[in-house]
Amino acid sequence: MIPFNKPYLSGKETEYISDAVASGKISGNGKYTQKCQEYFENNFGFKKTLLTTSCTDALEMAAILIDLKVGDEVIMPSYTFVSTSNAFVLRGAKIVFADSLPNHPNMDCSKLESLITSKTKAIVPVHYAGVACDMDVIMELAKEHNLFVIEDAAQAIDSYYTGKDGIKKALGSIGHLAAFSFHETKNIISGEGGMLAINDEQFIERAEIIWEKGTNRSAFFRGEVDKYGWVDIGSSFLPSEIIAAFLWAQLENLEDIQQKRKSHWENYKKQLENWALKNEIQLPIIPDYATNNGHMFFIKCKNIEQRTEIINKLKSKNIHPVFHYISLHSSPYYIDKHDGRILNNTDNFTDTLLRLPLFYELDVKEVINEIIDGVSYNET
Structure with a gap:
């Protein structure tokens, strides 16, 4: 797993x-x-x-x-x-x-x-x-x-x-x-x-x-x-x-940790570009004013159905991605306190963002290969 x-x-x-x-x-x-x-x-x-x-x-x-x-x-x-x-x-x-x-x-x-x-x-x-x-x-x-x-x-x-x-x-x-x-x-x-x-x-x-x-x-x-x-x-x-x-x-090991995590992130980005384009999936962007600390690699699916299918297919291969967050403005606690504005982009990320595994000891090539070789979502 x-x-x-x-x-x-x-x-x-x-x-x-x-x-x-x-x-x-x-x-x-x-x-x-x-x-x-x-x-x-x-x-x-x-x-x-x-x-x-x-x-x-x-x-x-x-x-x-x-x-x-x-x-x-x-x-x-x-x-x-x-x-x-x-x-x-x-x-x-x-x-x-x-x-x-x-x-x-x-x-x-x-x-x-x-x-x-x-x-x-x-x-x-x-x-x-x-x-x-x-x-x-x-x-x-x-x-x-x-x-x-x-x-x-x-x-x-x-x-x-x-x-x-x-x-x-x-x-x-x-x-x-x-x-x-x-x-x-x-x-x-x-x-x-x-x-x-x-x-x-x-x-x-x-x-x-x-x-x-x-x-x-x-x-x-x-x-x-x-x-x-x-x-x-x-x-x-x-x-x-x-x-x-x-x-x-x-x-004491921050530099080593960061180098490894950023390497995993770059491998994801480079190797998944064609796959993402083919399946109408967006990869993360880094603005010119920002740097990447290798904390997270996420993909933005085209809809919630596609995301659900990706999760299920990867879990069937013993790979465990996760999604988050549920928009706070529409949460059970705050929905009645929110001022009623529609936050379209937030709601879209709630439905479509998916985080891929990313940790120091990860064999990122194995995850990439499973995604590219066994996961195609054009039918969604």
């Missing part, structure tokens, strides 16, 4: 976990937490990073940091995982969903200004498949309307955006705040896990307090205060050293 995903292990994960346990400091914010955070800050240009127990937690911290209130509006794509929306709904926000681009699940930035009202507090771009949204447009709108930008970079580690100024910037380093995921389906993993990236210095001190359950305990341990106490709202967002130790083993 070729699964959709198989977690990559460098071989050092258990060694570092054992070291963390032996140190007697496993509750978090110890040696491995610091090593990981310094790595991200030094290599990707984030002003400050805080590991979290999930990307969801990082998004929830961001919602607290911008002082989101009941009735505030947050603009985000409908084609995303539920955590993107939940983090802001939990603070009482109204979600204003943006449609996707016609040729990519990322939100259509040319339509964003029409969604901004006097109640808008933030824009949350989701870099789907690690491919950048048009951040120049988003940041210009945010500046003009005094909005916060929170990048959902769950899938976007080691991916970049080049703006009109010609400067190449890591995704997650452009908005005021950003959230990353290290879930086992991502490029680098810690089982569960995430990170908040802070690029606006006004948020750094408070983020650390929220991270530590609303206390100034981190400042106490640095000797900046003589005692710590409850000074703000917060929660248990800080992961254990065991999670951080696992993640450090992954970070």
